[in-house]
Amino acid sequence: MTETIVLGGGCFWCVEAVFQRLRGVMRVQSGYCGGHVDHPTYEQVCEKNTGHIEVVEIEFDPREIGFDDLLGVFFETHDPTTPDRQGNDVGPQYASAIFFQSPEQEAVARLHIEHLQDRLGVPVVTKLLPKARFWPAETYHDNYFERNPHQPYCAFVVSEKVNKFIRRFPDKLKTS
Template identity: 55%
Template sequence: MATEIATLGGGCFWCLEAVYQELKGVQHVESGYTGGQIPNPTYEAVCAGTTGHAEVVRLTFDPQEVSYREILEIFFTIHDPTTLNRQGNDVGTQYRSVIYYHSPEQQSVAKQVIAEMANVWDAPIVTELKPAETYYKAEDFHQNYFRQNPLQGYCAFVVAPKVAKFRQMFKDKLNSPR
């Protein structure tokens, strides 16, 4: 079975990770950093905004079960692609909306989806579209963060509503019944 990789940044990686872990066809989700200038960045350095990295998730998925297009349609549903370097109270370039494509086909699909989403949002889409860059896995405590910390304040008030929205809008795409 051939798998593909998708790398997406849409604010805090905990939000994207929590949603994509529940998507049918996604085999693995990992939080990390990409798009910056220094090797092996730490969370503290990325949060300081001095490395140029974005918080991202890297998905390994089976394109026979879920298409790259579907992954992007969900991406544009669970974050605001019209706010530059910001998602809610999370402000800084590390929270930018960005799609890192891994092939010319992914680039083409992403361009199509961005163009289609321009008709959905009231403000211009500021999502960046860039070729995949060197990726660094985030520290272990960031992995599976929402699953391990559902009652933590940020998780309860920011992540949980995004997961609930995903579950409601994409019931047929859940990897297990809820």
């Protein structure tokens, strides 16, 4: 039995690369969520007028990793305090967002955000949104970091996120 969650934490290449390495995660698919255009393209989303957020749809086994642990990794590997921005990536498509798939996920996410805000002492701007239509990204985005590790953005930005995850969560890495 698996569960699904949709998370936006900046560029989906970064988020995908982190969650692919997380024990208990069965599948990670980059895509778009929350907008008003059917079948959006990367180019349309980058124009910043479709309302979509770059996200990943994560299928996970709750017997191997809890939803709260997924959120812990999510919040430690992106900045949930900058609206519509992750580093040099700026625009509404880079919003920090959780598209909850059930009332239980919503309740856990809401508590996680409240505790994180108390710990940080600054507002957490992560959007907590109900389940919305997920549109898979174009296939050239699949496993982007794995296929393009020397591309400059991957070498300097994605690799840093992955390395941060590995340093922070060595006990949560997949073994194979």
